[in-house]
Structures are given as C-alpha cells and as structure tokens.
Amino acid sequence: VDARKLQPQAGASHASGPQGQSIREAAAKSDKVPSDAGTPAQAVRDAAFYLRIFDELREIVGPRGLITSREELHTYECDGLTNFRVLPRAVLLPKSTEQVQKIVRVCHREKIPFVARGAGTGLSGGALPVENGVVISLARMNRILEVDFANARAVVEPGVINLDVTARVASQEYFYAPDPSSQSVCSIGGNVAENSGGAHCLKYGFTTTHVLGLEVVLADGSLVHLGGKTLDAPGYDLMGVFVGSEGTLGIATKIILRIVKRPECVQTLLAAFPSTNEAGAAVSDTIAAGMLPAAIEMMDNLAIQAAEAAVHANYPDCGALLLVELDGPMAEVAALMAHVDEICRKNGAWEIRVAQSDAERALVWKGRKAAFAAMGRISPNYIVQDGVIPRTELPNVMREIGRLSREAGLRVANVFHAGDGNLHPLVLYDRRIAGQEEAAEGLSGKILELCIAAGGSITGEHGVGEDKKKMMSKMYSEPDLETMQRVRCAFDPLQLSNPSKVFPRPRLCGEKPGEYVAHPVETAGIAERY
Amino acid sequence: MDASVSAKANLSSTFEADVREIVTAKYVRTTAASDAVCGVLASLVVEPGTEQELAKVLKLANTAGLAVIPRGGGTKLEWGNAPARADVILSMARLNRVLEHAWADLTVSVEAGCTIGNLQETLAKHGQRLALDALWAERATVGGVLSTNDSGAMRLRFGSLRDLVIGVTVALADGTVASSGGRVVKNVAGYDLPKLITGAMGTLGLITRAFFRLHPVPRYTRTVSCVTGSVREAQELMLGIQNSKLAHSGLQICCDGETRTRVDTLFEGTEEGCTAQTVQMKFMMSEATLGDAGSEVWNAREEICSVGAQDGEGNFAVAKICLLPAQIADGVDRIREFAAERVRWRVVFEATGIGWMRLDGTSAEIPAALIPLREWVEERGGSVVILRRALGMSEMDAWGASRDGLELMRAVKRQFDPMGTLNRGRFVGGI
Numbered sequence: 016v017d018a019r020k021l022q023p024q025a026g027a028s029h030a031s032g033p034q035g036q037s038i039r040e041a042a043a044k045s046d047k048v049p050s051d052a053g054t055p056a057q058a059v060r061d062a063a064f065y066l067r068i069f070d071e072l073r074e075i076v077g078p079r080g081l082i083t084s085r086e087e088l089h090t091y092e093c094d095g096l097t098n099f100r101v102l103p104r105a106v107l108l109p110k111s112t113e114q115v116q117k118i119v120r121v122c123h124r125e126k127i128p129f130v131a132r133g134a135g136t137g138l139s140g141g142a143l144p145v146e147n148g149v150v151i152s153l154a155r156m157n158r159i160l161e162v163d164f165a166n167a168r169a170v171v172e173p174g175v176i177n178l179d180v181t182a183r184v185a186s187q188e189y190f191y192a193p194d195p196s197s198q199s200v201c202s203i204g205g206n207v208a209e210n211s212g213g214a215h216c217l218k219y220g221f222t223t224t225h226v227l228g229l230e231v232v233l234a235d236g237s238l239v240h241l242g243g244k245t246l247d248a249p250g251y252d253l254m255g256v257f258v259g260s261e262g263t264l265g266i267a268t269k270i271i272l273r274i275v276k277r278p279e280c281v282q283t284l285l286a287a288f289p290s291t292n293e294a295g296a297a298v299s300d301t302i303a304a305g306m307l308p309a310a311i312e313m314m315d316n317l318a319i320q321a322a323e324a325a326v327h328a329n330y331p332d333c334g335a336l337l338l339v340e341l342d343g344p345m346a347e348v349a350a351l352m353a354h355v356d357e358i359c360r361k362n363g364a365w366e367i368r369v370a371q372s373d374a375e376r377a378l379v380w381k382g383r384k385a386a387f388a389a390m391g392r393i394s395p396n397y398i399v400q401d402g403v404i405p406r407t408e409l410p411n412v413m414r415e416i417g418r419l420s421r422e423a424g425l426r427v428a429n430v431f432h433a434g435d436g437n438l439h440p441l442v443l444y445d446r447r448i449a450g451q452e453e454a455a456e457g458l459s460g461k462i463l464e465l466c467i468a469a470g471g472s473i474t475g476e477h478g479v480g481e482d483k484k485k486m487m488s489k490m491y492s493e494p495d496l497e498t499m500q501r502v503r504c505a506f507d508p509l510q511l512s513n514p515s516k517v518f519p520r521p522r523l524c525g526e527k528p529g530e531y532v533a534h535p536v537e538t539a540g541i542a543e544r545y
Numbered sequence: 546m547d548a549s550v551s552a553k554a555n556l557s558s559t560f561e562a563d564v565r566e567i568v569t570a571k572y573v574r575t576t577a578a579s580d581a582v583c584g585v586l587a588s589l590v591v592e593p594g595t596e597q598e599l600a601k602v603l604k605l606a607n608t609a610g611l612a613v614i615p616r617g618g619g620t621k622l623e624w625g626n627a628p629a630r631a632d633v634i635l636s637m638a639r640l641n642r643v644l645e646h647a648w649a650d651l652t653v654s655v656e657a658g659c660t661i662g663n664l665q666e667t668l669a670k671h672g673q674r675l676a677l678d679a680l681w682a683e684r685a686t687v688g689g690v691l692s693t694n695d696s697g698a699m700r701l702r703f704g705s706l707r708d709l710v711i712g713v714t715v716a717l718a719d720g721t722v723a724s725s726g727g728r729v730v731k732n733v734a735g736y737d738l739p740k741l742i743t744g745a746m747g748t749l750g751l752i753t754r755a756f757f758r759l760h761p762v763p764r765y766t767r768t769v770s771c772v773t774g775s776v777r778e779a780q781e782l783m784l785g786i787q788n789s790k791l792a793h794s795g796l797q798i799c800c801d802g803e804t805r806t807r808v809d810t811l812f813e814g815t816e817e818g819c820t821a822q823t824v825q826m827k828f829m830m831s832e833a834t835l836g837d838a839g840s841e842v843w844n845a846r847e848e849i850c851s852v853g854a855q856d857g858e859g860n861f862a863v864a865k866i867c868l869l870p871a872q873i874a875d876g877v878d879r880i881r882e883f884a885a886e887r888v889r890w891r892v893v894f895e896a897t898g899i900g901w902m903r904l905d906g907t908s909a910e911i912p913a914a915l916i917p918l919r920e921w922v923e924e925r926g927g928s929v930v931i932l933r934r935a936l937g938m939s940e941m942d943a944w945g946a947s948r949d950g951l952e953l954m955r956a957v958k959r960q961f962d963p964m965g966t967l968n969r970g971r972f973v974g975g976i
Contacts, residue, residue, distance in 0.1 A: 163869075164788070165784055165870070165871040166869045166870050166871050166898070167787070167870075168869075187788075188790075209733065210733045210737075212731060212733075216731065220704065220708060221731070223737065223740070224704060233953070238949065239949050239950045239953055240948060240949055240950060241950055243926055244869055244926055245867040245868055245927040245928065246705075246867055246897055246898060246899055247694065247705075247744070247865070247899065247928070247930075248867070248948070249928050249930055249944040249945060249973050250944070250948070250950060250951070250954050250972075250974075251741060251744070251745055251749075251954050251957055252694075252707060252740045252741060252743060252745075253741070253950060253953060253954065253957070255707055255737055255740025255741060256736055256737055256738070256740060258737070259733050259737055260736055276787075276788065276789075277790070278790060279792075299649055302649075302651060303648075303649060304761075305672060305761030305762070305763070306761070307760065307761070343792045343814075343818070344790065344791065344792050344814075344818050344822055344825075346815075346817045346818050346820070346821035346822075347792065347814050347815055347818030347821070349817070350815040350817045350818060351815065403729045403731050403732055404729065405647060405650040405652070405728060405729055406649070406650050407647070407650050432731070435729075435731040436650075436729055436730070436731065437731045470727065470728050470729070471727070471729050471732075472727060472729050472731070472732040472733075472734050473734050474732070474734050475729075475731040475732060475733065476731065476733055477733075478733055479733075479734055479735065483734075487734065487735060490734055490735075491724070491725075491735060492723075492724070494721050494722060494723045495723045495724050495725060495735075496735070497721070497723070498715070498717065498721060498723035498738065498961075499725065499735050499736040499738065501957075501960035501961055502736050502738070502741065502957060502960070503736075504960055505953065505956035505959070505960045506953065506956075517735065
C-alpha cells in the first residue's frame with residue numbers, strides 16, 4: 016500500500032486532479048525540499064544516535080506511540096499543501112501533556128527540531144516536517160475535558176476535531192463559532208496554530224476570538240498557562256501571540272474555548288448578478304447601510320460551474336453569486352433581510368432566493384464549502400490562493416486578476432469571503448502541458464503581490480507556513496520582521512519548535528537585540544522604513 | 546519631596562541639548578508637581594511631533610540609561626505599580642491625527658495621541674464608531690486605552706481592544722519602529738503583535754499609531770433595567786439572559802449593599818428588533834421590576850472609577866475584579882463580608898465576569914478588605930487588579946500573585962526592552 020494514499024488531504028490546497036502526482040512529486044523531491052540553512056544545531060549524526068534517541072522516546076510514548084518505519088513516515092511527509100514533502104526521522108503520538116513535555120525535553124537536550132501536527136489539513140505547509148526532526152502528532156490527545164454551559168466555556172485537548180466541539184454542546188443550543196471549510200476533519204490544536212477563520216468570521220471573529228486560555232509546552236519542555244477561564248489575566252497577552260504563531264512558539268496541550276449560543280433565527284439569501292462588480296457593489300452597500308451579516312460569500316462564474324458539477328447545489332448560472340447570511344433575533348433578521356434584498360436588486364441582481372428550510376440552507380452552503388475540491392471537475396490541477404484586500408479594492412483587484420489570467424493564458428476561478436475581503440483565487444492548470452505549472456505558480460504569486468499593493472495581506476486564514484515565507488519580506492519591512500522574531504527568541508531561543516517556517520530568514524537569538532541596521536535594499540531606496 | 550532633585554541628577558546636559566535638537570526647545574520642559582506618576586516625578590516632559598522624532602528621543606534615552614514614562618491623556622497613569630524610576634515623560638499630545646477613516650472598509654488608522662472622543666466624532670460623520678466604551682473618552686487617548694486594555698460593558702458583544710485592533714506601529718526602546726498587522730480585518734501573516742502590545746502598560750514599546758476595525762453606529766438603542774431582590778437573583782437573571790437567544794450588546798449588575806441591586810441590558814439594532822427583544826425580556830422576568838432606563842446607567846463604571854465632586858479628600862480605592870460570570874454573586878458576598886460594614890463598597894459586574902469595585906474607608910480598613918478578597922478570587926483562578934490606591938496601600942502590588950507565565954513574560958520584556966527603559970517596575974512581577 017502506498018502510504019501517501021492514506022493521508023488525509025481534506026483541504027487539498029495545491030491539489031491534484033485525477034491525473035496523479037508523479038511529475039509534481041519528482042519536482043518536489045528534487046528542488047522543493049525547503050532549506051533549513053541557518054537552523055542551529057544541525058550537527059551530523061549517525062544512525063546509532065537516532066536509534067538511541069528512539070529507544071528513549073519509545074520509553075515515553077510506548078511502542079505504539081513511535082513511528083520510524085519509512086513507509087509509515089510517508090503519511091506525515093506533508094500536510095494539505097502537498098507540493099512540499101520532507102520525511103521526518105520519527106513521528107510521536109503522545110497521549111498526555113506529560114508525554115509531550117518529556118518528548119520535548121529530549122528534543123531540547125539533543126537539539127532535535129520538532130513539528131507539532133494536528134489533522135494535517137493545513138494549506139500552507141505549516142505541519143511540514145523539518146529534516147532530521149521529529150513530528151509530534153496530537154491526534155491521540157482528543158478528549159473534550161469539560162463543558163461549562165453557565166460560563167459558556169469548553170476545555171479541550173488539541174486533537175479534538177473542530178466540529179466535535181459543536182456536536183458536544185449542540186444539545187443546549189450552543190456552537191463553536193470558527194468554521195473553516197475543513198471543520199469536519201481539522202483539529203482545534205491546528206486551528207489555534209493557524210488562527211483559522213471560516214465563512215462566519217465576519218460577525219463571529221476568528222479562532223483567536225474564541226480561545227480564552229492555553230496550556231502550552233514550551234520548547235524547553237516547561238509548561239505554562241496563558242490566559243485562562245476568566246478574562247484579562249494580568250500580564251502580557253501571550254495567548255494572543257501564540258494563537259496563529261503556526262507552531263513556532265511551542266505546543267498547545269489544552270485549550271479553553273468560548274462557546275456561543277445559537278441565534279434565534281438564521282436566514283440565507285442567494286442573489287445572482289451579471290458580474291463580480293455588481294455583486295461587489297451590493298456587498299459595499301450592505302456594509303455601508305450599517306449591517307453586519309454573519310457571512311457574505313461570493314463566487315464567480317467559473318467557481319459556480321465547478322460547484323454545480325460537484326454537488327448540484329442548484330445555483331443559478333450567472334456572472335457572480337452572492338450568498339448573504341443574517342442571524343439574530345427574528346424581528347431583527349426580518350427587517351434587515353428586506354433591506355439586503357432591496358440592495359441586491361438595486362445593484363442589478365436578477366434572481367434572489369431565500370433558503371426556505373434548513374435543508375435548502377445546507378445545500379447552499381454545501382456548494383460553497385465544496386468549491387475548492389470541486390475545481391477537480393473542471394481542471395486537472397489547481398492552486399488555492401489565500402489573500403486579503405480592503406473590500407473597496409475588490410473591483411480593481413478583480414480587473415487585475417482578469418488581466419493577469421489572460422496574459423498567462425490560465426483560467427482563475429474566484430471564491431471570496433467578500434465581507435472581510437478574503438480572496439481565494441483558484442489558478443487552474445494542467446501539469447501535463449509543459450510550462451503550465453510554472454506559469455500557474457507565477458500567476459498565483461502575482462495575485463498575492465496585487466493584494467499587498469492594495470494594502471492587504473498575503474494570507475487571511477491559511478497561514479504563512481513554508482509556502483509564503485518568502486512573501487513575508489514583501490509585506491513587512493525588515494524591522495517589522497525583526498521585531499516579531501524577538502518574540503520567537505523569548506519563547507524558543509534555540510528555535511527548535513517548527514523552525515524554518517513563517518519567517519524568510521532565521522534570527523540567531525544569541526544576538527543582542529539592537530536597533531535595526533538598514534538592509535542594503537533599503538539604503539538603495541527599493542524599500543523604505545521610518 | 547526631593548524625588549525631582551535625585552531624578553534630575555540622572556540627566557546629563559548633553560542629553561537635554563540633544564533632545565532639544567530633535568523636537569525643538571519649545572517641546573521640552575521641566576516637570577511640574579502635577580506630572581508626578583504615583584508620587585514619582587520625572588525631570589523632563591518631551592512632546593515629539595512625529596513618529597521619527599519620538600523614536601530618536603527614545604533611543605537617546607535608552608542609550609543614556611534613562612527611564613521613560615509614556616503619557617497619553619494621563620487619565621490612567623495611576624494604574625499599575627509606581628515606576629521604579631522616572632526620568633523622561635514622553636507625551637503623545639502632538640501625535641493626535643486621525644490618519645485615514647476608510648469608512649467603506651470599516652477601518653481607521655489613527656495616531657496614538659488622538660483622544661477617543663475626537664476619534665469617535667470623526668467616525669460618526671460616516672455613521673461609524675469604535676465599538677468601545679472607554680473610560681473618560683474625552684481625554685483618554687488611543688495609545689493609553691490600548692496600553693491599559695480598557696473596555697466596558699459593550700465588550701460582551703464586540704470584544705475588547707484585542708478584538709478591535711488590527712494593526713499597530715510601535716517604537717521600541719532602541720529606536721526601532723516596527724509595524725504589525727495592517728488595514729485589513731482578516732490577516733494571519735506573522736505574529737499578532739497588536740495583541741501583545743495591547744494591555745502591556747507601555748512596557749514593550751510606545752504605540753505610535755493603530756488600525757481599528759469599526760462598527761456602524763446602531764440605528765436604534767434601548768436600555769432595559771430590572772431591580773432584583775438580591776445579588777443572587779440578579780446573577781440568575783443575567784445568566785438567563787446570556788443563555789437566551791437575545792442579542793444584547795451590554796449586560797451588567799450594579800450593587801452597593803445599600804440600594805437595591807439592578808440589572809441593565811442594552812439592545813442595539815433596528816427598532817423592530819429592540820422592541821421585540823424587550824417584549825421577550827418581560828416574559829423572562831417574573832416578579833422583578835422591569836423598566837426602560839436611560840443610557841446613563843452605562844456610566845456606572847466611570848462613576849466608580851472617577852474622583853467625584855462629593856469625594857473631596859475622601860480616601861478610596863478602585864479595583865478591577867475578573868471572575869467567571871457564574872461566580873459574581875459569590876464574589877459580591879465576599880466583598881460584603883470583607884468590607885464588614887466598615888468599608889463602603891460599590892461594584893458593577895459586567896456579564897463577562899469583569900467587575901469594577903470602589904471601596905471607601907480608612908487606610909487600615911481598605912487593605913483589610915482587599916487582601917482577603919484578592920486571595921479568594923485568585924484561588925478561583927481570577928484576578929484583582931488595583932487601579933487606584935487609597936492611602937496606606939503603597940506596598941500592595943497592583944497585579945497580585947504571579948503565575949507560571951511570568952518567566953516567559955520577563956523573557957519577552959528582555960527582548961523588547963533589555964535596558965528596562967520603558968515604564969520600569971510598573972507591570973507584573975516588577976517588569
């Protein structure tokens with residue numbers, strides 16, 4: 016059995032269609048292996064060294080908690096972003112915080128880098144192993160430890176699946192708000208690492224909004240508690256920095272979550288527009304009218320076609336589709352829905368439907384949530400991009416994406432969280448055609464540059480990971496990045512916890528922090544800082 | 546008091562001359578008695594006019610080994626421990642512009658010295674607001690409110706500053722000026738430094754500007770108040786509202802041991818929505834007295850935290866208490882118990898579990914009530930932070946017992962401000 020086929024790839028970013036992965040993999044193995052140059056303590060070590068370490072680790076996690084065979088290790092060589100692959104030395108499956116601490120202490124003593132892994136659905140290579148490192152999978156730490164309805168809190172282990180939290184609290188009509196598309200398979204620990212979003216963060220916020228406290232194993236194996244069940248614990252908001260740090264500051268072993276009462280009423284409206292321009296104008300008018308819908312999603316024609324082909328959501332065939340969800344008290348939703356309807360018509364919507372039942376609403380969302388995977392129906396290969404722009408830039412950025420798409424001779428399908436300006440352009444290509452893959456990657460990169468130029472971000476919810484660390488220098492100046500690295504040095508001076516991710520270059524923490532000295536490109540006037 | 550004399554000795558004449566060179570002599574002055582912070586007087590007040598000037602002055606002070614106190618509107622300077630040392634007050638008064646209100650994107654970028662009042666006024670022109678009920682908004686500045694993480698009852702619906710700030714620019718002690726986050730609401734590129742800086746009491750760097758996400762000014766608001774027989778009854782009502790499908794923006798319990806306990810609920814939205822929810826609330830109350838109230842009930846927190854006209858030379862302390870929502874009634878019982886009819890007390894608890902308490906009494910009585918209360922709260926995982934000290938409380942730490950994250954916090958401080966230039970000694974564990 017090819018272990019790779021067993022691997023969960025729910026989110027499937029750089030996904031393959033039915034054509035297989037062989038060429039891509041060959042490329043990946045030859046030149047896509049990320050370089051760890053500069054990571055400290057990469058001394059040459061012989062096989063005997065690792066055998067000795069494995070024995071010690073086996074003592075901690077038991078024989079079934081340690082994976083070292085090559086075939087099994089392949090399952091862990093990448094996450095949802097499959098074009099980067101690195102084989103770890105070993106994979107550990109601890110069952111408790113104590114086991115995680117013991118493993119990390121061994122890593123710290125021997126200066127072995129480690130990468131924490133949840134469900135492996137990440138789309139930026141955040142859980143990509145590092146060479147000569149180990150992977151610490153939190154999959155077996157999957158208990159919901161406590162649910163406190165009176166205070167609307169739940170305490171969970173990192174391996175708990177996102178949707179399972181909602182399932183556990185649904186009886187009292189509560190839910191866990193962050194809803195990434197992969198929520199039926201992704202883990203809370205991974206959500207914490209990536210600060211995952213979802214379709215409803217426009218109103219409900221991100222993972223960081225819903226995490227109140229963390230138990231964290233630091234890179235030296237010590238245990239700290241950040242935040243807590245009560246709010247505003249005195250001291251720095253280290254929890255706020257930890258959420259979204261992509262595994263570079265330590266491993267969360269316990270997470271206190273906020274749960275939310277289900278709204279009295281939810282209504283979902285579907286509106287068909289001639290193009291994304293009109294749909295975009297309707298979004299702006301809705302926001303300008305003082306409404307904060309639970310979600311506003313947009314799909315362009317190509318995305319609609321793909322979703323239809325995949326799940327038959329019964330979407331109208333149009334230039335752009337807007338999905339607006341309002342929730343809250345019945346009277347409030349009714350009043351606002353009438354207003355949204357009016358705004359859509361005024362902006363040229365030629366068909367408007369409001370889902371009449373939970374089943375209809377579920378179908379509407381099914382099409383949207385399946386949109387990424389549905390691309391396989393209309394293209395052999397595709398790249399999922401994740402960028403953010405100020406909402407008002409949407410018409411300009413769409414026009415530019417169209418231009419770049421024509422220039423490259425490649426189709427781009429667009430799916431947006433339109434309310435918060437989070438774009439997910441999908442660049443379609445066929446890797447069997449020479450040069451298309453490179454062209455697709457080039458186009459995908461240019462789209463991110465558009466986002467930066469528009470005053471936006473290179474990632475709204477998928478993270479930087481391995482994939483976008485080079486783009487960080489385009490979004491942030493050197494002093495910005497240096498300042499972030501100071502946090503890293505405080506948490507993990509040896510840089511053992513998921514090293515070589517997020518930042519374009521490692522910073523040696525032994526260096527005394529001092530005022531930043533201008534980089535040659537700055538003095539040359541290419542970049543600027545204050 | 547000779548604090549100013551000893552502090553003055555730390556400043557070399559070259560430092561002063563260099564500062565004048567940077568900001569011009571007009572914006573450098575020696576301190577007056579009113580510039581003292583918790584009884585500690587710095588030597589100089591410097592008012593930089595630009596971010597670059599500010600960074601230069603900061604770097605100069607850092608190199609000279611001086612201690613710097615950042616100052617916005619000066620409304621919450623007494624929060625935290627007394628500074629271990631103070632040489633220079635860096636005033637943000639001149640960095641006070643609203644840089645860009647991108648109303649169509651519901652974001653704003655603003656300089657740290659801008660008052661919340663001025664900011665809200667600018668935003669209101671386009672029917673928007675920063676969804677924050679800060680203390681003393683007319684004088685409190687963006688930087689000060691961020692650094693002290695000050696928020697009120699509306700936090701229940703909109704989150705606190707950590708949820709509203711989407712980007713900051715910070716000047717570090719060594720003169721580095723760094724930005725993190727940006728003008729978009731959704732962004733996971735790099736570490737979330739805006740959250741780290743929020744509530745850091747100015748000990749990691751000086752916030753020079755910030756980006757916020759905004760909310761529309763509601764079309765209609767309505768406050769409903771309900772008088773209850775006991776605090777426990779008030780808590781049950783509050784938890785009942787929290788567990789209902791009402792979409793309220795604020796919810797608080799006010800009590801003082803003398804008058805009757807009151808529960809206030811704030812609704813915002815359409816008139817239809819607010820009216821329907823008020824009707825729904827009436828079904829939830831049985832014997833309680835329910836009535837429409839004015840928006841002034843939401844001033845309760847500010848009244849507790851302010852020196853009122855009636856106080857005169859009155860001796861009082863103010864503390865922020867963080868408990869779980871379902872612990873509020875127990876907490877109030879303990880306050881009553883420890884106040885023991887000697888100390889007058891008054892408290893407003895928000896439905897988030899955060900309470901604002903005022904104790905009036907003698908220098909001996911107030912600590913005698915606060916110390917066992919803090920112990921009780923900390924045993925339950927909460928915290929009691931002293932915001933204003935009464936006489937006789939100078940020895941009491943503002944932040945309370947340290948937790949296992951303290952070493953890590955110290956490491957962060959060392960990375961950002963290794964010389965201890967910024968607000969030395971004011972934060973947790975002597976940071």
